[in-house]
Structure formats: C-alpha cells, structure tokens
Amino acid sequence: MLSVVIRRLIVAVPLMGVISFIVFVLSSLAGGSVGQAILGPTASAESVAALNEKLGADRPVLVQYVDWLGHAVTGDLGLSVVSGVPVADTIASRIPVTMSLAVGALLLVIILGVTSGAIAAIRGGITGRLAEVLAVLGRGLPSFWLALIAVLVFGVNLAWLPVSGYVPFADSPSGWIQSLILPVLVLGVSEIALVAVVTRAEMLSAMRSDYVRSLRANGYPWKRIVFKHVAKNAAAPVLTMVSLVFVSLLGGTILMEQIFGMPGLGTLMVSATTKHDLQVIQGLAVFYTAMVVVVFLLTDIASGYLNAKARAR
Amino acid sequence: MSAVIEGAAIKEQSRRAAERGAGFLPRLVRQPIVVACSLVLLVIVLACVFAQWVSPYEPLEQDLQNTAAGPSASHLLGTDQLGRDILSRMLHGGQVTLLGIVQAVAVCAVIGLFLGLTAGTLGGWVETVAMRLCDLLLAVPGLVMLLVILGIYGNNEAAAMITLGVIMAPTLARVVYSATIAVREELYVASARVAGLTSFQIMRRHILAGVTGPALTQISIVAAVACIAEAGIGFLGLGVAPPAPSWGNLVTDAQNVMPISAWMLVPTGGIIAVVTLSLTLLGNGIRDAYMGRSSGSSKAFSWRALAVKVSQAESPAGGGAAPQGQEPILSVKGMTVGLPRGSSEVTIVDDVSFHVAPGEAVAIVGESGCGKSVTISGVLRVLPMGAHVTAASISFKGTELTSLSEREMNAYRGTGIGFISQEPISSLNPAFTVGHQLEEAVRLHRGVGKGQARQIARELMARVRLPEPEAVAKKYPHELSGGMAQRIAIARALAGEPELLIADEPTTALDVSVQCEILDLLRDLREQTGMALILVTHDWGVVAEACDRALVMYAGQVVESADVQSIIAHPAHPYTRALLQSSSVGIAPRQLLPVIAGTVPAPGYWPHGCRFASRCELAEDACRTGPIPMVTLEESSAARCIRTDVDELVRT
Numbered sequence A: 001m002l003s004v005v006i007r008r009l010i011v012a013v014p015l016m017g018v019i020s021f022i023v024f025v026l027s028s029l030a031g032g033s034v035g036q037a038i039l040g041p042t043a044s045a046e047s048v049a050a051l052n053e054k055l056g057a058d059r060p061v062l063v064q065y066v067d068w069l070g071h072a073v074t075g076d077l078g079l080s081v082v083s084g085v086p087v088a089d090t091i092a093s094r095i096p097v098t099m100s101l102a103v104g105a106l107l108l109v110i111i112l113g114v115t116s117g118a119i120a121a122i123r124g125g126i127t128g129r130l131a132e133v134l135a136v137l138g139r140g141l142p143s144f145w146l147a148l149i150a151v152l153v154f155g156v157n158l159a160w161l162p163v164s165g166y167v168p169f170a171d172s173p174s175g176w177i178q179s180l181i182l183p184v185l186v187l188g189v190s191e192i193a194l195v196a197v198v199t200r201a202e203m204l205s206a207m208r209s210d211y212v213r214s215l216r217a218n219g220y221p222w223k224r225i226v227f228k229h230v231a232k233n234a235a236a237p238v239l240t241m242v243s244l245v246f247v248s249l250l251g252g253t254i255l256m257e258q259i260f261g262m263p264g265l266g267t268l269m270v271s272a273t274t275k276h277d278l279q280v281i282q283g284l285a286v287f288y289t290a291m292v293v294v295v296f297l298l299t300d301i302a303s304g305y306l307n308a309k310a311r312a313r
Numbered sequence B: 001m002s003a004v005i006e007g008a009a010i011k012e013q014s015r016r017a018a019e020r021g022a023g024f025l026p027r028l029v030r031q032p033i034v035v036a037c038s039l040v041l042l043v044i045v046l047a048c049v050f051a052q053w054v055s056p057y058e059p060l061e062q063d064l065q066n067t068a069a070g071p072s073a074s075h076l077l078g079t080d081q082l083g084r085d086i087l088s089r090m091l092h093g094g095q096v097t098l099l100g101i102v103q104a105v106a107v108c109a110v111i112g113l114f115l116g117l118t119a120g121t122l123g124g125w126v127e128t129v130a131m132r133l134c135d136l137l138l139a140v141p142g143l144v145m146l147l148v149i150l151g152i153y154g155n156n157e158a159a160a161m162i163t164l165g166v167i168m169a170p171t172l173a174r175v176v177y178s179a180t181i182a183v184r185e186e187l188y189v190a191s192a193r194v195a196g197l198t199s200f201q202i203m204r205r206h207i208l209a210g211v212t213g214p215a216l217t218q219i220s221i222v223a224a225v226a227c228i229a230e231a232g233i234g235f236l237g238l239g240v241a242p243p244a245p246s247w248g249n250l251v252t253d254a255q256n257v258m259p260i261s262a263w264m265l266v267p268t269g270g271i272i273a274v275v276t277l278s279l280t281l282l283g284n285g286i287r288d289a290y291m292g293r294s295s296g297s298s299k300a301f302s303w304r305a306l307a308v309k310v311s312q313a314e315s316p317a318g319g320g321a322a323p324q325g326q327e328p329i330l331s332v333k334g335m336t337v338g339l340p341r342g343s344s345e346v347t348i349v350d351d352v353s354f355h356v357a358p359g360e361a362v363a364i365v366g367e368s369g370c371g372k373s374v375t376i377s378g379v380l381r382v383l384p385m386g387a388h389v390t391a392a393s394i395s396f397k398g399t400e401l402t403s404l405s406e407r408e409m410n411a412y413r414g415t416g417i418g419f420i421s422q423e424p425i426s427s428l429n430p431a432f433t434v435g436h437q438l439e440e441a442v443r444l445h446r447g448v449g450k451g452q453a454r455q456i457a458r459e460l461m462a463r464v465r466l467p468e469p470e471a472v473a474k475k476y477p478h479e480l481s482g483g484m485a486q487r488i489a490i491a492r493a494l495a496g497e498p499e500l501l502i503a504d505e506p507t508t509a510l511d512v513s514v515q516c517e518i519l520d521l522l523r524d525l526r527e528q529t530g531m532a533l534i535l536v537t538h539d540w541g542v543v544a545e546a547c548d549r550a551l552v553m554y555a556g557q558v559v560e561s562a563d564v565q566s567i568i569a570h571p572a573h574p575y576t577r578a579l580l581q582s583s584s585v586g587i588a589p590r591q592l593l594p595v596i597a598g599t600v601p602a603p604g605y606w607p608h609g610c611r612f613a614s615r616c617e618l619a620e621d622a623c624r625t626g627p628i629p630m631v632t633l634e635e636s637s638a639a640r641c642i643r644t645d646v647d648e649l650v651r652t
C-alpha cells in the first residue's frame, strides 16, 4: 500500500513542477513583462524596465523560475501583480467557496449516480436506457446555459432560491445551504448520468463473469452476490470514473461561480485572466494541479484496497 | 498440421476483420439517428461558412425599433438588446466556434493518433514513455489550463483551442492504443507459432480497420467538448471580443437581457446544445456501427433478466436409457434449452434425457459446440440472459426442480449439487482472498460461526491436498497456479457437502501433470464421500480414468449412452467411434491421430435428419429423411443411429 503512495508521489511531485514550469515558460514567451502589466500599456519603457529590475523580472526565465519554486515550496506563491496581496492568502481565503461547490456536487453525483446505476443493473428495464439518454444530454447541454435557465426558473420566476452570492457556513448554515443548492445541482446534474452509466456497465460486466456464474451455481443468495461480490469488483472502476468527474467538476466551478456570483477560485481565475495577473494564474495553476493530484492519489489508494490485482502492479 | 490450422486461423481473423471493416459503413448509414445528426451538422456548418451570403442582416446592423424582441417575420429568431438580428449573429458567430472546434480536433487527432499508434505498434520503451506522458496529461484540469493560456496570451482563442486539443489527446491516444493492442494480440495469438506470417502490411491493414471506429467515436466526443469549451470561453468574456459575435458571448448577451426578455436564451444556448448533442449522438452511432450492433437493438441486460425462464413440458418426450436398479439422484427427462439470438430463440440443447445414480460418475463427452456445458447449466439454471429451459422433468432426489422458484432452487444449489467450472482462477472472485471465499461458502452452507467456519475451511483445504493452507488462504486467486485454484474451487464446492458434484471440464485449462492430480483427487473424494459426479469433458482419457458411464452428445442431442468400459471397447454410434479414434485412448502416444473431417453444425442450422450425416462414413439416404430416434441396444446402452447393426459387422 505504502509503495503505491510513494510511486504516485514520484509522479505527482514532478508533475506539479512541470506544470508550473510550462506556465512560466509560456508566460515569458508571451511577450510583455510583469512591469508592463502593472503599469499598463501607456507607461514609458524606462519606468517599465525599472520596475522589472526591481521585481527581478529582467532575469533569465530559469532563474526566475528557480526563485519562484524556492518560495513556492515554503507556501509563498508571490504577490498579486494587480492587487499586491500575497497569492497564497487570496487562494486560501477562496478555497471554502470552491470546495463547498465541488464537494457538494461530487456527493450529489456519487449518491444519485451510483444508486441509479445499480438499480439499472439489477432491475433493468427503463432505468438503464434512461441513464444512457440522460448521459448524452448531460454531456451535450452546456452547463452555463442550464445554469441561466435554472436562475430564470427557480430564482427569478419562482423565487425559491437566491440566484447570486455565497453565504459562509460560519455566518449562517441554512443560508450556506440555500446559496449552494442551485449551483451544486446545475454543476452535478450533467455528471450524474455518466456515473450511472459506468456503474451499470461495470456491475453488468461483473454479473456476466465466470465467478458470479460459479457463485450462482453454488447457491449463494442474490443479495450477497450483487452487494458483496459484484459490488467490490465494480467499485474500483467506478471510483476511477468518480475521480475524473471530480476534475471536470473542478473546472465547472469556474463557470458556476461566475454565473452565481460566488467569490471562489474560479472567479479569481477569470479576473486574473482578464487582468493578466500572471502570479495569480501561476499560483492557481499549481493549486488546481495539486488538487487533482491529491484526488488521484486518494483514488489509487482506495482502488488498491478494493482490487488486489491493482495493488500487485 | 498445426501450421495449417494456424494458417487457417489467421485467414479466419483476416476475414473477420475485413467483414467488420466492410460492415462498418453500411451499418453506420443504416441508423436514422446518424443520418439525421450528420444532416443537421452539415446544414449548420454550411450556413455558418456561407454566413456572408445566407444571413439576412449584417452581424452589427442595428434595428433600434426592435430591441430585445422575440421572433418575428423580419427577425426570425428575434433581436438582442441593441436590436441586432440574432440569427445573423449566430451564423457569423458560428464561424468562430467551428474554427475553434476544427483547431482542437486537428491537434488532438494528430497527437493522439501518433502517440497511440506508435505506442501500440512499436511497444517496448516507446510504449512506456508514451503512456506515462498520457497519464501525466490526464492529470491536467482542462478548463483551468485553458484559462491559464488565455491569461497569458490574452483572448487568443486559437492558442486556447490548440491547448484543448493537446489536453484531450491522451484520451484519444489511449483509445487508439488499446484498439491497436487488441488487433496486435489477436494477430499475435493466431500467428504465434507460424513465423513470418505477420508482415507489417497485414498489421497495418488490420490496425487501420480496428482503430478507425474507436478513434472516430473519440474524435466526435472531442469535437463536442471543444464546442462547449469554446462557448464557455466566449461566455466568460475571454474569447472573441464583443461586438464581434461568438456562440459563447451571445449567451452572455442573453444573460444580460434576461431581466427584459428570456427569449434570447433559447436560440443562443440551443444552437450549442444542438451541435454538441448531434456530435455526441454521432459518436454513439459510430460506436454502435463498429461494435456491430444496430443502435437501440441491444436488449436491456440486468440481474433480473438473468433468471432463467423454466417451463414444464406437457409429457415426457424422448427416449434415453431408463434408470434401472437404484432410484437415481438426478433424473433429467426431455430437457430443451433455448438461448436468444436476435429477436428469436435458438435451441442449443435438444430434448436431452439422462440420469445419475447415487455415487455414480457420468461423463458428458463431445466436441465443443455440442451443448455439453449448456446441458449442465440448464440443470443448475445458471445460463446467459434470456435463456429458456423446457423439460418434462428435472428431478433431484425426488424433488421436481422445474417447479421451483429461483429462490427455492438455491436450497439445492451448493448443498445438494456442487459445481466447479472450467477456468479455476476466473471462477474465484478476484477481489477477495481465497481463504475468505472458502470460509464464506462454509458459513453459508453450514450455518456455522466465524471461528468454526475457519476451522472447517482449513480441513477442506487439507482434504483437497493443498500444501500450507495458512499461506494459501491469504492469497488472491490470481496469485495461485491453475491447479491450486482448482483445488480451492473444489473445496468451495465441497463446503455444502453435496451429494452430486457437477464439474465442467475441470482439467482442460490445466497442465497434463496437474490434470492427473485433480482427477485422482476427484476420485478419492468420491470414494470418501460417496457423492455422484457429472463430468463434462472432451477428453476420453479423463472419461476412462474417472467415470462409470458416458453420455456422448452431438449437435445438442445425446447420441449414445453406455458404460465407459463397453463404450470404449464397442462404440455403437459412428460419431463415438470417430471421437475415440481421434483420441489417444488405446493408441500408442504421439501417433498421428486422425481428425474427424468437417465441423459440428451450429445451433439453428441442424439438419432435419441425422445431424451427424454430413460427417458420417455410413450415411445413407434413410439417415437424412427424418429425425433419428434413440435405439436401445443392450440393457443399459442406447445410440441414436439406424445403422448400429452394420457397425457390428464392420467391427467384427
């Protein structure tokens, strides 16, 4: 088990280095300097150069990168070019918003997706086909469009739920939940059917297997076969799917935060992008990658626990 | 001889691949949904490409009398907040989005195909490096990376879409890679022992045929994702700068006019939805076409559908040697098993009758495809989905099994009748240790507690002669050898102390030396417990070694049944004789064995007369006129042949 973790980390740590390095190189190739970004396009060449020198932005990319990396490992992601606030602090203050969204949607997806997939695999009939149709719809309908429709119907016309803003849990737990319902629903809804389809397919392939045939022939009760033997074999691939869904949800939060006016990492990303705030972009890129790496690591550990063969590999 | 067979196998593979390739396009265009989606996409693409000529207005032309209006004769899809014609803006905006899709797809296809094909065909370190690279790229959150690129390169859509193509490439590479590997293995298996037959050209042709379908499916998914991503970028205001239209920023405009009029949401979001849905459905259609199934015809499979339909035939049909002496422990009369094929049903096992006396060992012998396994699966009611068992009677120790429900059957499976299958390792659940699985069986069948179950499980392991039971118990099935796994499977079947053990080719998958050990074990266990045995096999050596009586099956029917001694000495049916001649029983080892010419007719293609006629040396016109009945020859033997008398003459 430990060796799986170590092997994953051996890949994960360099990955984050590579991503941050690519971002660094790309931004240096893009032309325009940090000084230029801060002072704006009208600033004189001398003042830009002076600022660049002061900030160390005139050094070779590699030197700058190593310098940045040295600070990054201590948790210092530099200062925002635009606001001058430490990037790490800004990110930290916005994590709860984004995580509430992403984790809420993930729970929704897991609970509804796995349950309906299992029902389709066991009972068959309409559920399976429905999940397939919904999966196509979920992938095909743009989430930001769905979100706008949801705002229109539930927020404006029916006025059931707030359509904008985020209430921290500490301020008001009920307000927190209310502010999350719509964005979480819209964010999760397109992925539910996807998880359902994978759950159904994996359970069915286990049900067709030789060992299930042997268990049936040896008189095991169906509940034991399905909920123990089939379930444990289907769990690992479903889990892998869930981890991929989480990555896609993480991307989806950017749009949801923008539409529902939530001060999370996504809105930070969008504003940094419009303002060319390279330090913030760099920090966010590394943070998002770290999130994905952690999720994959947890998935690997869980799969290893579920599947002896994967552990042996 | 083996080379000839292998050569034929390769030809067979090539033919199948060619068929798959040939059937692909017709199957694709036969699906109405594929045609409809292609047409929709074609119309949209053409309308956008020729927007300058097709669109009724200029994209920036304002009609200030008509702002934020719904559809009307002059503005088919209404106008936006500045009175600009929505349809015209959509058509012009489509150029941006479609160009983005093309960029992303092109980049993705080039990288994905290159990585997948090189990794798949070259193997070795190239494979490792390429796949590691894919793993690495998979961990990159797509939308975030797009924003990073846009942040750095400022509203440069081409850069964003190219990045998207790169990010999506590993998934395509994996799809192409596994398709390539599948083709390569298929060919490799067929040609392993015939050096030189796998030329690069054969590889190339096959891989092309095998990869096209999966790759196209994945590419249509990439196109759909690119469409949504491009629109998303536009929606966030990071794409083409307004007032120039794009599908994404039109939705932003719609959001802004939402307080006044919600109409604009419909066409602007709708067009994105229509395009992505069409692309997704097109992908599904392509997948259905290369998987060889027409869409919608795939019957809903489920656990519930696994329950076998059982019906009792009116009257006992068919002959078969009548049980004599002891009351049989299992008696099957007139059992027919049908499996679904397409929308109809095809008979696999046809009116089979047999019985097993207590403590007796009965072999069911025949070539593959004769219905041996299905016969025993029919008795146990463990069959593929949609199976249908009809029988006058299947009785186990006097209980009529045909009238039992699925739940009631479970009282007999495992405890009355034990089962072991052909593939020992895959017959055990890969996710649990074998010790756990054995203890589970003991607890289930004997109703004992944990500690006692553990005790009994260890005893069972000792009885099947597993060395070091403690160490073996902690292992997973894939960590065991075939022989060890089969011992575990036997121990599991013994957990319920069955009076009848059904073994489906228990030694076929094992090495010769291990085969003997397992057969010895089965014989000893039978002596100790007095349980009866049904052993399905195609190996006369196994029959002679382990069984008392043999049932020969051909094309779904029992064609001969007799004591093992007499059947080997005096086979009555020409098929039995041919089988015996082609096996090594009674012949010096390594002598060249004659092979029975021809093949078993497939279920559904059985002739009206004798089913063996096409391969039988003694066939005459009378054999082909109608079904051949079972003819009782001696007290306990019978054969389904009208010329058994002639055989006597030939033999003596």
Ligand code: SF4
Residues within 6 Å of the ligand: B573, B574, B575, B610, B611, B612, B613, B614, B616, B617, B618, B619, B620, B623, B628, B640, B641, B642, B643, B644
């Ligand atoms: S019935 Fe005729 S064709 Fe059939 S096995 Fe006998 S001799 Fe051969």
